[in-house]
Amino acid sequence: MSAYVDPDGPPLAGVLERRVAAVVEHLPPWAKRPVEWFLSRWIGRTLLRVAGACMRVEIFDRSMTIAAQFFTSILPLLIVAVTFVGAGSDQLADVVGATGDSAELIDEAVRGSSSTGFGAVGVLLVLVSATSLSRALTRAFAVVWLVDRPRMSVRSSWRWFAVVVVLVLAVVVMQGLTQRTGVLPPRFLWPAALSLATDVAVATFVPWVLLAGRIAGRWLVPGAVAFALLMMVIRPAADVWLPWALDASAARYGPIGMAFTYLAWLYTVAFVFIGTAVIGQVVVSDRGRAGAWLRGRRGLTPQA
Structure with missing residues (x-):
């Protein structure tokens, strides 16, 4: 052999x-x-x-599942947040990356909503349904790290809500802060540093909290760094392609075309998110010196 x-x-x-x-x-x-x-x-x-790990994880299927869950979970929460805060559709369009016809469709959707239309019960239902994304991510990370999924209980449900809140804040807050820091010299440095730090923090926190701390935070850092670095390359390209693609889809096919285009972008992000988690698991579990140093004193069975 x-x-x-x-x-x-x-x-x-x-x-x-x-x-x-x-x-x-x-x-x-x-x-x-x-x-x-x-x-x-x-x-x-x-x-x-x-x-081999990507085959085991079934990365293509899981990425599509997570992208679809993100589309049906986080976007409604963003609409609810914009409606209640009264920030207007412009902020939501900026977050989504929409311009032109696609921005007009978002404006119509937001103007058609109201805080009284949602109500406390409606907001609660949207938030509870959004936890399906957390459950999908839990299944994915359990397979990536070869651990059993934490048992579901009322006590542990806060983890699902925490992940949803963190993801929404990461999308909204990072968008606002990068726009504000983009005027500071050097203009390219601060938005890039902020995006890098946010991506590393989110990619470390999400699997750590969903797996109930079964995987040490330091083991998650290599995959999180890989995710942040790849997103530094992908995000600028998306800033150019996504507005044009959304506008073209909205003009040709209406809301459904815009939805499919944005779902394609979410699939790319989900693929990178799960793929870099796989890379992190492989690097940390390696029998070489780097893997031993990353694992530290806590035991993780090397697999190479």
């Missing part, structure tokens, strides 16, 4: 490793040696384990 195949790893990851080993065995000698050398090193071993 090749040195990079882990017989004690997760089943799907082991299947992938054995398939790769079988392919390598049939390579010509001039190609086999450098491939084996690469796969036996940390970077090759990590890439192979990340691919």
Whole structure:
């Protein structure tokens, strides 16, 4: 068996490793040696384990589930917040990234709502339904970290609400603060630093609180940093593409086109969110020195 195949790893990851080993065995000698050398090193071993972990997590299906839950959970809460605060549709359009025709559709939706129309019971129902996103994230992170899901109870329900509130605040507050800090010199530095810090904090807090502290916070930091760094690249591109795509979809297909376009953006974010969590789990559970240092004294079974 090749040195990079882990017989004690997760089943799907082991299947992938054995398939790769079988392919390598049939390579010509001039190609086999450098491939084996690469796969036996940390970077090759990590890439192979990340691919296997993504198969185990079923990352494409889970990302779509989380994106859909975010769309049906967080966006209604944003509309409720804008309605009660009376901030107007402009703020919601800025958060969503809508302009032109898409911003007009949002304005019509917000103007058609009212605080009396929602009521306390309506707001409570929206908040309770939003916890479905927390439950979907709990299932995803439990699979990523190979731990049992915490038992559901009335006592632990505060974790679901805490995640929903944190995600809403992260979206709204970060949008407002980046606009205000963008006028400070150097103009690109402060919004980028704020976004980086917010993304790291959210990506660390969400799995930690949902898994009831079963995974140490320091184990979650590598994945959170990877998420923040990738979002620093993706978010500026989305700032250019998303308003244009929403406007074009709204003009051609109306609200449903706008919904599908925004769902595609949420799918990208969810994919990065779960994918970087997988990367973090793989790096922390590695048997090398970096993995041992990241794990610290608390036990986490290495899988590489």
